[in-house]
Structures are given as structure tokens and as C-alpha cells.
Amino acid sequence: MSGRLRAISLRILQAVPVVIGVVVISFVLTRALPGDPAVYFAGPAADEASIAQIRKELGLDRSWPEQFAIYVGALLSGDLGKSLSTGQPVLSDLATRLPASLELTLVSLLLACAIAIPLGVLAATRPGSWIDHLCRILVTAGVSLPTFFTGVVLIYVFYYLLGFAPSPLGRLDFIYIAPPATTGFYLIDAAIVGDWSTWAAALRQLVLPATTLALFTLAPIARMTRAAMLSALSADFIRTARAAGLRGRTVLFAYAFRNALLPVVTTLGMVFSFMLGANVLVEKVFAWPGVGSYAVEALVVSDYAAVQGFVLAMALLFVALNLLIDLIYSLIDPRIGFSAQ
Amino acid sequence: MTRSNSRRDFLKLSGASIGAASLPFLKYMPAQAADDVIVAVMGQTINSLDLHRTGTNRPSYQVAVNCYDRLISFGTKKTPDGGLSYDYSVLEPELAESWTTSADGLTLTFKLKSDAVFQDGAPVTAEDVKWSFDRAVSAGGFPTVQMKAGGLLRPDQFLVEDEKTFVIKLDRASKLTLPDLAVPVPFILNSKLAKSKATADDPWAMEFVHKNTIGSGAYKVIRWDPGQQLVYERNDSWKGGPLPGIKRLVLREVPSQATRRALIERGDVQVSFNIPNKDASELGGKTKVFSTPIENSIYVVGVNYKFEPFQDPDVRKALAYAIPYAEIFKAAAYERGSPMWGGDGKIETIDWPQKSPYSTDMEKAKAHLEKSAFAKGFEVPFSISLGQTDWMEPTALLIQESLGKLGVKCAIEKIPSANWRTASLVEKRLALHLEGFGGWLNYPCYYFFWAYKHGHLFNSSNYKNDEIEKLVDETLHMPTDDPSYAPKVKRMFEIAFEDLPRIPLWQPALNVATHGAKGYEYWFHRQLDARKLAKG
Numbered sequence: 001m002s003g004r005l006r007a008i009s010l011r012i013l014q015a016v017p018v019v020i021g022v023v024v025i026s027f028v029l030t031r032a033l034p035g036d037p038a039v040y041f042a043g044p045a046a047d048e049a050s051i052a053q054i055r056k057e058l059g060l061d062r063s064w065p066e067q068f069a070i071y072v073g074a075l076l077s078g079d080l081g082k083s084l085s086t087g088q089p090v091l092s093d094l095a096t097r098l099p100a101s102l103e104l105t106l107v108s109l110l111l112a113c114a115i116a117i118p119l120g121v122l123a124a125t126r127p128g129s130w131i132d133h134l135c136r137i138l139v140t141a142g143v144s145l146p147t148f149f150t151g152v153v154l155i156y157v158f159y160y161l162l163g164f165a166p167s168p169l170g171r172l173d174f175i176y177i178a179p180p181a182t183t184g185f186y187l188i189d190a191a192i193v194g195d196w197s198t199w200a201a202a203l204r205q206l207v208l209p210a211t212t213l214a215l216f217t218l219a220p221i222a223r224m225t226r227a228a229m230l231s232a233l234s235a236d237f238i239r240t241a242r243a244a245g246l247r248g249r250t251v252l253f254a255y256a257f258r259n260a261l262l263p264v265v266t267t268l269g270m271v272f273s274f275m276l277g278a279n280v281l282v283e284k285v286f287a288w289p290g291v292g293s294y295a296v297e298a299l300v301v302s303d304y305a306a307v308q309g310f311v312l313a314m315a316l317l318f319v320a321l322n323l324l325i326d327l328i329y330s331l332i333d334p335r336i337g338f339s340a341q
Numbered sequence: 342m343t344r345s346n347s348r349r350d351f352l353k354l355s356g357a358s359i360g361a362a363s364l365p366f367l368k369y370m371p372a373q374a375a376d377d378v379i380v381a382v383m384g385q386t387i388n389s390l391d392l393h394r395t396g397t398n399r400p401s402y403q404v405a406v407n408c409y410d411r412l413i414s415f416g417t418k419k420t421p422d423g424g425l426s427y428d429y430s431v432l433e434p435e436l437a438e439s440w441t442t443s444a445d446g447l448t449l450t451f452k453l454k455s456d457a458v459f460q461d462g463a464p465v466t467a468e469d470v471k472w473s474f475d476r477a478v479s480a481g482g483f484p485t486v487q488m489k490a491g492g493l494l495r496p497d498q499f500l501v502e503d504e505k506t507f508v509i510k511l512d513r514a515s516k517l518t519l520p521d522l523a524v525p526v527p528f529i530l531n532s533k534l535a536k537s538k539a540t541a542d543d544p545w546a547m548e549f550v551h552k553n554t555i556g557s558g559a560y561k562v563i564r565w566d567p568g569q570q571l572v573y574e575r576n577d578s579w580k581g582g583p584l585p586g587i588k589r590l591v592l593r594e595v596p597s598q599a600t601r602r603a604l605i606e607r608g609d610v611q612v613s614f615n616i617p618n619k620d621a622s623e624l625g626g627k628t629k630v631f632s633t634p635i636e637n638s639i640y641v642v643g644v645n646y647k648f649e650p651f652q653d654p655d656v657r658k659a660l661a662y663a664i665p666y667a668e669i670f671k672a673a674a675y676e677r678g679s680p681m682w683g684g685d686g687k688i689e690t691i692d693w694p695q696k697s698p699y700s701t702d703m704e705k706a707k708a709h710l711e712k713s714a715f716a717k718g719f720e721v722p723f724s725i726s727l728g729q730t731d732w733m734e735p736t737a738l739l740i741q742e743s744l745g746k747l748g749v750k751c752a753i754e755k756i757p758s759a760n761w762r763t764a765s766l767v768e769k770r771l772a773l774h775l776e777g778f779g780g781w782l783n784y785p786c787y788y789f790f791w792a793y794k795h796g797h798l799f800n801s802s803n804y805k806n807d808e809i810e811k812l813v814d815e816t817l818h819m820p821t822d823d824p825s826y827a828p829k830v831k832r833m834f835e836i837a838f839e840d841l842p843r844i845p846l847w848q849p850a851l852n853v854a855t856h857g858a859k860g861y862e863y864w865f866h867r868q869l870d871a872r873k874l875a876k877g
Contacts, residue, residue: 035759039767041396042482047798051767053481057395084396086567087388087551097568152599160603167609168600170569174380174591178566287595289569297386300728302759 004330008323015319019312023075026311027068035302041084058084071308080312081305085298090309093294098313099184100171101283101290105275107187107206108213109268116218117264120225121257124233135222142219148281151212155285158208166204170287176201209286213279217271224267228260235259261332269325273318376876377588379858381612381869382595382604387571390562391550392525393480402525403868407573407590409528409556410581412437412451412470412507413519417862417873424631425862425873429783432519435581436465436529436557437507446514453505457580459531459557467507472532474499474509476545484526490782491521492818515818520782525866531555559585559872569594573871586860586875611858611876614869617731621852622675632677632850633863637788638779639681639694640732641843642740643765646803648721648772655713657841661699662706665743670847673735678850688838691821691830693785697838697845703746710747718748724771728758733775736846765801776801777849781865785830786816793837804842809833 038055055061059070074081080090123135158165166173171186176198179189187206190199232238233256241251280292291310298306329336385400392405416431434440437451457465475496477484488494492515500508511518521527530550538549549555554562559581560573573590593610595601602620605613605628621630644651644660651657666682684696710716723741725733741751751773756764765771778799780788790813791797795805812833819826837843851867860873 033759035757036763036767037759039763040759041398047486050482050486054395057481085388085398086386087394087396088567093567096566152597155600155603160607163607167604167607169382169593169595169604174570174593284596285600287569287593287597287600289566293596294568300758 008327011323011326012319018319019315022312022315023072023308024068026308027071028064030302030304030307031064031067033299033302037084037302037304040301080309083298083303083306083309085301085303085306086294090305093306094291094309094313095184096181097289097291097294100288101276101279101292103171103185103187104206104209104213104282104288104290105272105279108210108217109272109275111210111214112218112221112271113268115214116222117225119218120222120264121229121252123222123226124229125252127230132226135226139219139222142215142217145215146281147212147216147279148285150215151209151282151285154208154212165208166201168208168286169205170289171205172198172202173205205286209282209288212282212285213275217275220267220271221264225260225264228263229256232256232260258332262329265325265328265332269321273321276314276317377586378591379587379589379612379871379874379876380591380593380610381614381871382593382601382610383614383869384594384596384598384601385615386568386594387565387592388567389551390554390565391547392528393476393484393545394547394551395480395482397483400868402866403870404554404562404571405525405528406558406864406866406868407560407871408554408558408562409530410436410457410465410558411523411525411528413440413523414581415520415523420631420633420863422631422633424633425860426633427862427864429520429636429865432523435523436470442519447511449509449511449518450502451507451509453507454580455505457557458578459534459555460561460576460578461531461534461555462578463531463533465529465557466504467501468504469532470507470529471496471499471501472535473529474527476530477527480545480547487521487524487526487781490787491515491518493518493521493527513818516784516820517782517787517818524781525868528556528558531557557581560590563589582872585872587871590871590874592869605854605856608856611856612861612869612874613854613856615867616852616854618673618675618677618850618852620854621677621850624854628854628856630852630854631861631863632852634679634848634850635779635867636865637693637781637783637785638777638849639843640736640775640777640846640849642846643771643774643776643801644842644844645769645772645774645801646805646842647770650713650715650719650721651772653713653715654840655709656715657844658699659706659709659713659747660744660749661697661841661844662702662709663740663743663747663749664699664844664846665701665739666846667701669736669739672739673732674847674849677852679848681845681847688831688834691785691827691834693788693830693834694845694848695834699838699844701743703743706747710749718750720750720752721773722754722771723751724754724756724765724774726758726761726765726775727755728761729775729777730755732849736775766798769801769803771801774801776843779849779865779867783865784821785833786813786819789813789833789837790817792843793833800842802842804840806836806840809836812836 038051038058038060042051042054059067083090083093086093119135123132126132155168159168172178179186179193179195179198182189182192186202187199190202238251238256241255280296283290283293295307295310387401389397389401390404391397392402412435414433414435416428416433417425418428420426436453436457438454440449440451442449453465453467459465478488478493478495492511492513498510502508534555535546535550539546559576559579561576562571563574564572571592575585575588598617601613604610621632624630644657646652670676670680681694682697683700684698686698723737725737737753741753744751765774778792780791792799793804793809794800794813795810812829816826816829851863853861855861857876858874859877860875862870862873864870
């Protein structure tokens with residue numbers, strides 16, 4: 001166990017240069033972008049003098065190295081700066097928006113897994129059957145329909161025409177008040193204080209956007225599960241297990257599925273990180289106050305602090321995610337030595 | 342039940358009710374059922390509650406309108422489509438009870454309403470007005486520029502005569518001063534409260550006012566979740582005008598146009614602010630659409646004098662005759678707003694904007710190009726902003742096609758919105774481009790001051806004409822009833838139509854949809870004024 005702990009801390013140490021690199025690159029890239037925040041934020045009728053004054057106020061009249069030193073100094077004391085476009089500290093923006101995105105992404109990932117993994121397993125055990133075809137249709141449809149389109153169609157059908165779904169107005173209908181923030185996940189926070197009506201309201205708001213995202217993400221998961229299961233099922237050790245007279249269920253789940261899980265977990269990790277950034281369109285359609293739309297809007301107006309904060313947060317998240325996936329690997333397959341990586 | 346018992350019960354009861362009332366919200370509120378709550382949606386985001394702060398965006402100006410008072414305000418008139426609009430020609434009291442102008446026009450004296458109070462109960466005094474005006478002229482950026490337009494430049498111009506009398510000393514008399522006091526910028530804050538929150542680094546309490554509304558206005562903001570929603574609650578002690586018909590206004594930010602449209606059509610929200618022209622032309626039934634042409638505003642094709650072919654007057658005229666105005670108005674504006682082409686060439690009024698004498702005529706366009714030094718045509722980049730593609734893209738495509746017939750090849754260049762202002766207005770480096778300035782103060786000379794004077798921000802064409810320079814300087818502060826005003830303004834129009842640095846296309850409209858709400862009023866600042874809104 002101590003070996004594992006040491007390996008984890010080693011891994012975290014290894015992440016330090018990555019994070020430093022991200023800080024430098026995001027700083028340079030935001031400055032290299034065309035666009036002048038001083039002009040943008042000076043307002044509709046600004047003249048030369050007021051633009052210059054705002055440039056000075058924002059510290060943009062200093063040289064890059066000077067700006068970088070100030071930025072890093074603030075960063076070390078935990079200050080990510082202030083977003084110009086929202087007028088809030090970037091840290092508090094991220095603290096409210098990242099959980100919103102994570103909640104949506106995790107729920108849709110769970111939903112996608114709940115459908116895609118059984119479907120993939122069934123398709124692999126019965127190749128060529130109707131369930132295999134169903135799997136193929138779902139996968140093709142899921143990938144080929146862009147998320148904003150699925151989102152708008154779902155709103156049109158379930159909200160506009162049928163009226164089943166609540167107003168697509170973000171995380172909670174305006175008549176509810178957000179539960180006291182502990183984790184920032186409304187489902188968890190509402191459950192902690194036992195406010196089940198808010199919990200149900202938050203869940204209702206989640207259904208359509210999560211379905212939209214899940215439709216898109218179940219494709220790679222189902223495909224990967226099916227392929228991995230097929231190759232596992234045709235492996236020698238499965239034939240041996242069958243020959244030894246083990247029960248079909250044991251063969252399928254204890255041997256084949258466990259072996260097939262590794263590529264599936266890899267795919268999950270990739271899909272998750274991809275989704276966090278890529279659900280901007282879903283966030284826009286459902287007015288979801290997530291981190292993706294935040295970053296895009298910040299980028300459009302050259303809001304340096306917000307963009308840098310977003311990139312940094314994503315990098316940290318990614319480092320943590322990779323670590324977690326490696327840990328899961330070694331749990332699934334003890335032959336994979338964690339410390340060896 | 343004993344006496345003490347009942348008293349304890351009573352105390353408990355009152356305690357509970359006070360507790361509930363002072364909460365920003367109950368756990369949830371029966372919104373749709375309540376007839377004093379309106380839900381509005383918009384696509385933009387509010388980034389500050391303080392208009393004076395650096396970086397405050399335009400949608401946030403509505404907080405200054407709804408939660409603060411100014412000394413004076415504009416009147417209200419009915420529009421042809423049955424809606425309401427502010428009335429530029431009438432000035433009404435808001436915090437000032439009355440005002441007088443000295444004979445030389447240099448001293449303005451305002452008497453404040455005796456019963457006006459801030460939301461914490463403190464009376465509004467001339468001291469508060471002075472502090473707020475000092476703040477606006479010292480904050481820098483947009484507020485200071487806007488104050489300057491009315492001749493309000495320095496704190497020493499603002500004097501406190503007594504508790505309820507406030508005096509403004511002007512360097513020169515100008516017709517712009519009074520209207521400039523009714524724009525959102527010179528709003529009046531509770532200076533005692535603000536000063537108690539000010540620090541040495543932050544003498545104007547920018548941090549505090551950024552997150553709190555401390556005015557005497559019709560509403561106060563009781564909840565602000567940046568990027569999500571803003572909740573206004575009526576201030577029952579408002580003295581600036583008749584009390585709003587609703588207790589609360591919930592303003593939700595919904596970025597997706599399609600979602601906003603579904604919400605207003607279903608009637609789950611009562612107001613959808615600033616909807617696209619396309620939706621405005623299609624919505625019907627229970628949803629009512631108000632399309633008000635934006636005063637003193639025109640969408641134009643900017644023709645940059647820095648670009649050599651455009652220095653030739655015949656090339657500019659060829660362009661003006663080659664533009665397919667009617668198709669553009671149909672495709673880009675869905676015929677919302679007013680056409681600004683095809684006038685009879687006679688300038689009879691000083692109304693602005695007014696129709697240009699040009700209309701689509703390819704023969705005339707060809708003839709003019711033949712006459713010029715560029716008869717064989719030329720190539721020019723046509724720049725549009727990615728942030729305004731809704732009207733710029735169809736317009737640019739139609740113009741590109743039409744100019745192609747003349748042999749003028751345009752390559753459409755899309756510029757990210759972060760860079761658009763820098764490129765078009767500050768550096769003024771775009772050869773052929775689209776522009777849409779609108780002046781808050783509704784005078785033609787004010788429009789010309791910003792858009793036709795050399796070096797001024799919205800003169801994106803680098804246009805310079807000595808006569809225009811002189812005429813604008815002469816007319817800008819001149820009263821409109823001065824006998825020489827009208828002839829001078831007409832002369833400016835004439836020069837503008839002859840020189841064509843900006844080819845007028847159409848006057849855009851501000852579209853607002855309501856479903857179960859009444860009392861929407863159009864304002865020149867193009868933000869939601871919720872003070873007259875009511876259900877129904």
C-alpha cells in the first residue's frame with residue numbers, strides 16, 4: 001500500500017511541470033489572440049483617453065513579462081484574477097460553473113454507461129442478431145446527430161409540443177432556490193439537506209440535457225464494449241474456461257467482461273474529458289450555466305483571466321482524471337503494476 | 342390558553358412572518374400563478390450592477406434604469422403599433438421636483454423632491470447628487486465620456502446649495518445638457534452608504550456597488566446569480582413615478598435563441614427581450630411583438646477613404662447604386678425597421694435618419710464606375726463582425742453578389758467580435774465594412790458628431806470634410822429652434838449624401854415579444870425598462 005501511495009505522490013509531482021507548462025502556454029496564447037480587451041470593455045462611446053485609462057486599469061499597458069510575473073504571483077496566493085465579462089472573481093465563477101458542468105457530464109455518462117455497456121455486451125455475445133443491429137443503429141444515430149440538434153429536437157418535442165419537460169431554463173426552474181452549496185452538485189446538496197422537492201426539480205431539469213449528451217456519448221462506449229468483448233470472448237482463456245465447464249455467466253462476467261473493461265475504462269476517461277469541453281452547445285441550448293459556455297464567451301471577448309483560469313482548471317482536472325483511471329486499471333487488472341507506470 | 346401563552350404564540354408567529362419576508366425568496370414561490378411576478382428572458386448576460394464600473398457591459402445598464410433614479414427623465418408616448426415609447430421631446434421630473442435654467446444658460450438649478458428616500462430610508466439630498474455626479478465624471482471610460490457629451494466634465498461644476506437644492510455650472514450653454522441628465526449614466530446613489538463601504542484604494546465604492554443596488558429607484562436587486570438570473574423586487578417607497586404593477590421581475594439569461602422562442606411561445610415567460618428579426622416576423626397568436634425603429638440609428642455600409650478606389654466619388658456612387666436594398670431589407674431585417682434608401686433627393690426636414698436619394702439601379706452604377714479611374718473594377722475585402730452575423734452576413738453576401746456584376750470583387754472577411762471594435766472603430770482599417778451606430782441623444786448634429794467628424798470613434802470611414810467639421814461644431818450646442826439650425830443641418834445631410842462615406846441601408850428595429858405582460862416601453866438605451874411592466 002505504501003508503494004501505491006508513493007507512486008501516487010510521484011505521479012502528482014510529475015504533474016507539476018505539466019501545470020507550469022499550461023500556465024505559460026495559456027498566458028502566451030491569450031495574449032497572442034487578436035482582440036483588445038481594453039477597447040472592448042471601454043464601452044460603446046469610448047475615446048482614446050478612456051481606452052488608455054482602461055488599459056492601464058487592467059494592467060495591460062505593462063510588458064508581457066511584467067504581466068506574467070503579476071499573474072503568477074497572484075496565482076501562487078490562489079487568486080485567479082477577475083473575469084471582465086462576468087465581473088466576478090474567476091475562482092468563484094469556476095466554483096459555481098464547474099460543478100454544473102460536472103453534474104451534467106457525470107449524469108449523462110452514467111446514463112450512457114447504463115445503456116451502452118449492457119448493449120455492447122449483448123451485441124458481442126450475439127453478433128449478427130437483432131440486438132447487434134440495434135446497437136449499430138443507435139451508435140450510428142448517436143454519433144451522426146450533433147448535440148445541439150438533438151437538444152433542440154428534444155426541447156421541441158418534450159417541452160414545446162408535449163409539455164412533459166420543465167422549461168429549459170438551466171439547473172433549476174426559477175421558482176426554486178438553489179440548495180445550500182456543499183459540493184455544488186444540486187442533486188447531492190439537495191439530498192444532504194433532505195430537500196426532496198428541490199432534488200426532484202433539479203433532476204427534472206437534468207433529464208433532457210443529460211439525454212442529449214448521453215445519446216452522443218453512448219456510441220464510443222458501446223462500440224468499444226462490443227469490440228473488447230468480442231476479442232475477449234474469442235481469447236484462449238475463455239475457450240479453456242468453457243472447456244473446464246465453468247458456468248456461462250461466470251465465463252462472461254468474471255473472465256471475459258473483466259478483461260474487456262480496460263479499453264472501456266480508457267474510452268470512458270477520454271469521453272469524459274472530451275464531454276466537459278464539448279458540451280458548450282448543449283449548455284447554450286438548455287441555458288445551463290456550465291464551464292464550457294463560460295470559456296467560449298470569455299474567449300470571444302478576450303477575457304484573459306477567465307480563459308487562463310478555465311485552461312488551468314481543465315489541466316488540473318485532466319491530471320486528476322488520468323491518475324484516477326490508472327488507479328482503476330490496477331484495481332481491474334492486478335497485473336498492471338501501478339508503480340511501474 | 343393563558344395570557345402568556347398566547348403572547349408567546351403571537352411573538353412566534355410574528356417572528357416567523359418577519360423571517361419569511363426578509364428571506365430573499367421562500368424555498369419556492371408560486372410564480373406563474375402569482376399575478377405580480379413577471380419572468381423575462383434575454384440572450385445576453387449582466388456582468389455588474391454598477392454602470393460606472395470599468396468593464397460593465399451594455400445589458401447591465403438596465404440595472405441603473407430600474408434600480409436608480411436620475412434627476413430627470415423623458416416622457417412617454419404611444420407608438421403606432423400600440424406600444425409605448427419614451428418621448429425625447431418631453432422632460433419629466435424623476436428625483437428633481439423642478440428645475441430652472443439661468444438666462445445665460447450656464448446655471449441649472451434643481452429642487453429635489455422633499456419625500457424622496459433611498460431604499461435604506463435615508464432621504465435623498467443634494468449631497469448624494471453631487472457625490473454621484475462626481476463619481477460619474479471621475480470613473481473614466483464610458484460614463485465619463487457620456488457625461489462629457491452634456492458638458493459635465495469636472496466635480497467643481499456640481500454645487501450643493503442646500504440639502505434639497507443642487508446646482509450645475511456649465512462652461513457653455515448646450516441643448517445636450519438636460520437630455521444627457523436623463524440617460525442612464527448620471528444615476529444617483531446613496532452616498533452615505535457608499536462612503537461607508539469605500540476604501541483608500543476604492544474611493545467610489547466600486548466593489549460594493551458592483552454587487553448591491555443602493556439607489557432610490559423603482560426596484561432593488563434581491564438576487565443576482567451571474568450568468569444565470571437577476572431578480573428585481575419593487576421598492577414600495579419609490580417616488581420617481583407611479584409604482585410598477587408587479588412585485589418581482591425574474592430576468593433569466595438564456596443564450597439559445599431557439600430555447601427563448603420556445604419559452605415565450607409556450608407562455609412560460611412573459612417577456613423575451615431583443616428577439617431576432619426572423620422571430621419577430623414569425624411570432625403571432627398570443628405572443629405580441631413590438632418592433633420599434635431605433636431612433637437616431639442606421640445600419641450603413643462603411644466606405645473607407647483610406648482605400649484608394651474609394652477616394653473617387655464616382656466609385657462611391659457606383660456602390661450606392663449597386664446595393665440591392667430591398668432584398669437586403671427582406672433577407673437581413675425581415676422588413677423590421679424602416680428603409681433608408683430611395684428618397685426623392687429633396688431634404689425638407691431635419692428628421693434623422695432620413696432616406697438617401699439612392700436606390701438600386703445597375704445602369705447608373707455602371708455609368709458611374711465607367712466615369713471613374715477604376716472602370717475595370719477592383720478587389721476589396723468586405724469585413725463583417727462574427728458577433729453580428731445575423732444581419733451582417735446576409736447583407737454582405739447580397740452586396741458581394743451585386744458588386745460582382747460591376748467587376749468589383751469582394752472577399753468577405755469575418756472578424757471575431759473581440760477584434761471588431763479595434764479594427765473598425767479604433768484603427769479604422771477596414772476598407773469596406775458594415776457599421777451600425779445609434780446616438781442616445783436624439784439630434785442629427787449629435788449623430789454627425791460621432792459618425793462624420795474626422796477622428797471620431799464611429800467615423801470608421803476616415804471621412805474628413807471641412808464644411809462638415811465646421812457645421813457640426815456650430816450646431817452641436819445650438820438650440821434646435823435657432824433659425825440657422827435647420828439650414829445648417831440640411832446642408833450636413835446634403836454633403837453626407839453627396840460624399841457617401843456611409844451608405845445608409847435601413848434603420849434597425851428593437852424587437853421585444855410579450856406573452857401575458859403589458860406596459861413594455863421602448864427606450865433609446867435599448868435595455869429593458871421594467872418600471873411600467875404589468876401582467877395581462
